Amino acid sequence: xxxxxxxxxxxxxxxxxxxxxxxxxxxxxxxxxxxxxxxxxxxxxxxxxxxxxxxxxxxxxxxxxxxxxxxxxxxxxxxxxxxxxxxxxxxxxxxxxxxxxxxxxxxxxxxxxxxxxxxxxxxxxxxxxxxxxxxxxxxxxxxxxxxxxxxxxxxxxxxxxxxxxxxxxxxxxxxxxxxxxxxxxxxxxxxxxxxxxxxxxxxxxxxxxxxxxxxxxxxxxxxxxxxxxxxxxxxxxxxxxxxxxxx
Amino acid sequence: xxxxxxxxxxxxxxxxxxxxxxxxxxxxxxxxxxxxxxxxxxxxxxxxxxxxxxxxxxxxxxxxxxxxxxxxxxxxxxxxxxxxxxxxxxxxxxxxxxxxxxxxxxxxx
Amino acid sequence: xxxxxxxxxxxxxxxxxxxxxxxxxxxxxxxxxxxxxxxxxxxxxxxxxxxxxxxxxxxxxxxxxxxxxxxxxxxxxxxxxxxxxxxxxxxxxxxxxxxxxxxxxxxxxxxxx
Numbered sequence: 001x002x003x004x005x006x007x008x009x010x011x012x013x014x015x016x017x018x019x020x021x022x023x024x025x026x027x028x029x030x031x032x033x034x035x036x037x038x039x040x041x042x043x044x045x046x047x048x049x050x051x052x053x054x055x056x057x058x059x060x061x062x063x064x065x066x067x068x069x070x071x072x073x074x075x076x077x078x079x080x081x082x083x084x085x086x087x088x089x090x091x092x093x094x095x096x097x098x099x100x101x102x103x104x105x106x107x108x109x110x111x112x113x114x115x116x117x118x119x120x121x122x123x124x125x126x127x128x129x130x131x132x133x134x135x136x137x138x139x140x141x142x143x144x145x146x147x148x149x150x151x152x153x154x155x156x157x158x159x160x161x162x163x164x165x166x167x168x169x170x171x172x173x174x175x176x177x178x179x180x181x182x183x184x185x186x187x188x189x190x191x192x193x194x195x196x197x198x199x200x201x202x203x204x205x206x207x208x209x210x211x212x213x214x215x216x217x218x219x220x221x222x223x224x225x226x227x228x229x230x231x232x233x234x235x236x237x238x239x240x241x242x243x244x245x246x247x
Numbered sequence: 248x249x250x251x252x253x254x255x256x257x258x259x260x261x262x263x264x265x266x267x268x269x270x271x272x273x274x275x276x277x278x279x280x281x282x283x284x285x286x287x288x289x290x291x292x293x294x295x296x297x298x299x300x301x302x303x304x305x306x307x308x309x310x311x312x313x314x315x316x317x318x319x320x321x322x323x324x325x326x327x328x329x330x331x332x333x334x335x336x337x338x339x340x341x342x343x344x345x346x347x348x349x350x351x352x353x354x355x356x
Numbered sequence: 357x358x359x360x361x362x363x364x365x366x367x368x369x370x371x372x373x374x375x376x377x378x379x380x381x382x383x384x385x386x387x388x389x390x391x392x393x394x395x396x397x398x399x400x401x402x403x404x405x406x407x408x409x410x411x412x413x414x415x416x417x418x419x420x421x422x423x424x425x426x427x428x429x430x431x432x433x434x435x436x437x438x439x440x441x442x443x444x445x446x447x448x449x450x451x452x453x454x455x456x457x458x459x460x461x462x463x464x465x466x467x468x469x
Contacts, residue, residue, distance in 0.1 A: 154252070158434040195363040195433060202259075202430075203319055205251040208330050219328050226323070228365045241330045259431065266424045273417075273456060277463050280404060286397040313382070316375050323372070 001025055002083040003039065005047065009096050016094070018085075019044075025077070032080065033061055033072035036098075048097040056212065059146030063098050064090055069148035069210045089151035091160065105147050108164045111197075112172040112190075117183035133179035139238025140174035140220060142213050143167065149207035149217050155200040162196035166207035166217035169198060173220035176227060177237075188228050198224060214240040254337035257344065258315040261308035268305050299355045306351040311344030362426060371426045374419035381416045405467045417460040421453045 001023055008016035021039050029035050033054055040047045049072070051061040056074040063072055064087040066080060077084075092100035118127070150156050150165035164172065169191075176187050191198040198221065207217040216238050223238075279289040292298045318336045322328040327336050362370055394400040403409060428449055436442050 154255075155434070192364040195367065199364050199368060200434070202255055203322060204255040205330070205333055206249060208333070209249045209251065216328070216330065218333075219325075222323055222325075222328060225365065225368060229369070239329060262424075262427050263431065266428055269420065269424065270456060273459055273463075277459070280401060280463065280467055283397040286400065309382075313379060317379070320372060320375065 001035070001077070003035070004083045004085045005036075005039075005098070006087040007047075007097055008094055009046070009048075010094075020083070029077055031073050032065065032075040032077045032084075035077050036072055036086070048099050050099045057144060059144035062089055062146035062148045062151070062212075064088065064151075069152050071146060071148070071212045074212060089147055091151055091157045092147065100147075100151075102147060104160055105150055105165070105167065108150075108168040109145065109171060112164060112168050112175070113183070113187070114171050114175065116175065116178060116181050117186075118180055119182065127180045129179055135237045136177045136179070137174060137237065139215055139240055140170050140177065142240070143170055143174075143215055144213060146212065148210045148212055152206045152210050154204055154206065155202060159196055159200050162194070163200035164191070164197050166201075166221070169201070169224065170215060170217040170220045172198075173224055173238075176224060184227075188224070191224060192228055208241075212243055214243045216241070250334055250337040250341065254315050254318070254340045257311050257341060258319075261312040261315075261344070264304065264308035265312055268308070293355075296356075303348055303352050303355065307344050307348035310347040311340060314340035314343045362422075367426045370422060374423040377419045378416060378423065381412060381419075401467070407468070410464045410468050414460060414464055417457065421457050425450065425453055 003021040003023070004018045005021060006016060007013070007019045021043060023035060023039055023043065025035065026038075029038065031054075033049075033051060036047070036049055037051075040049070049061060049063070051073065052058040054061070054073045056071050059071070061072045062069060064085075065072070065075055066085050069089060072086075086098060088094050088098045088100045092102065092105070095101050145167060147167060149170075150167045153166050155163050156165040172187060172191060175181050176184055181187075201218070201221045203218055203222065205218045208215070208219070211217065219238050275289050275292075278285045280286075293302075315337075318327065318333075318340055321336075322333065327333055388403075394403050404413070429446065432442060432445050432449070436445060
């Protein structure tokens with residue numbers, strides 16, 4: 001199978017280049033990550049990729065596969081069009097080969113205060129939720145923070161430092177929807193404090209297109225705007241969709 | 248490019264085209280209301296092929312912008328905001344805008 | 357200058373409200389043209405000089421220019437990152453839109469007698 005992989009080592013490369021690799025698939029090569037790791041082990045051990053759980057939960061092996069962001073560990077390698085072009089997440093600074101610097105992404109994530117804010121004295125046991133209250137978190141708590149969406153969002157390309165981006169905004173919605181959180185008003189105000197933090201979103205929906213978990217950041221953003229308007233009945237959970245696998 | 252992204256950049260492009268057309272539109276409106284002679288002059292412009300081509304581009308921009316805009320208005324209130332429906336409506340906006348422009352071209356060229 | 361400070365939720369809401377009004381206006385206006393197209397200058401002038409039509413049309417252009425301001429400003433905020441260039445483009449844009457608005461008022465001031 002033919003791969004064309006983005007290579008860049010800032011220590012001795014002047015500029016990035018694409019390197020071709022050819023490898024015969026073995027029966028154990030199910031997912032794209034299996035093959036990348038075998039190329040690394042057998043052909044070129046300098047090839048660099050970030051990965052951890054290799055089963056689609058840790059979110060560390062997000063890369064651009066044939067032009068579309070996805071997780072290498074849950075992408076069926078046999079369904080990919082050849083040559084398979086692998087690049088680091090677009091618009092993120094490259095550390096080396098397929099590894100990108102996520103610090104700006106994390107900074108935006110932290111800016112929405114991704115934790116429960118509740119100064120009331122804690123009850124004897126935990127703060128309980130009814131099943132209906134818990135359901136409102138569906139479609140947002142599943143996010144694995146892989147960065148696929150934000151990396152492929154044009155609004156984030158143009159204003160990466162001021163626009164929170166789809167991943168951060170989906171998490172903002174997750175805490176806005178949480179019955180145990182007491183900072184809903186402040187959260188909404190914070191996202192409306194300038195024309196950038198939330199309102200750069202033009203509902204292009206690339207985020208929802210590429211989410212490997214089938215989540216809808218674009219819908220979360222529309223819901224946050226309705227919450228700002230105090231529209232009733234729009235605080236519910238978000239439906240998930242099937243993730244397209246063919247590229 | 249995902250079909251939604253195409254609808255979106257088309258929405259922006261058509262918006263800029265429409266905004267560029269506004270001064271010309273106001274100018275024609277002004278002239279057409281001044282006197283019978285000026286009114287006939289405005290109608291006479293329609294014989295100009297360059298004017299017709301510009302009008303067809305304007306028709307594409309207007310129809311795409313209205314279709315894509317309606318799509319956003321509906322999506323805001325949760326109509327067609329799920330991915331499969333959003334893809335369908337993006338196709339409708341993209342093809343609808345071009346189809347209406349082609350109809351206009353068929354009628355005017 | 358409330359329009360210029362339109363940001364965030366307010367800008368978003370204004371964009372939707374103006375869009376809905378313009379959509380209704382355009383549909384009704386086109387329908388009027390299809391059902392009974394003005395066949396002469398007198399008919400066209402008569403159509404456009406009714407008090408209701410003047411009010412609706414002036415409101416349409418007010419909506420249009422506001423909508424264009426929010427939309428074009430978004431384009432500038434996305435693509436123009438040189439602060440000095442922005443500081444020139446945005447006032448220029450605002451000025452142009454205000455001039456167009458004045459033009460519209462003048463047209464209908466004259467026609468309304």
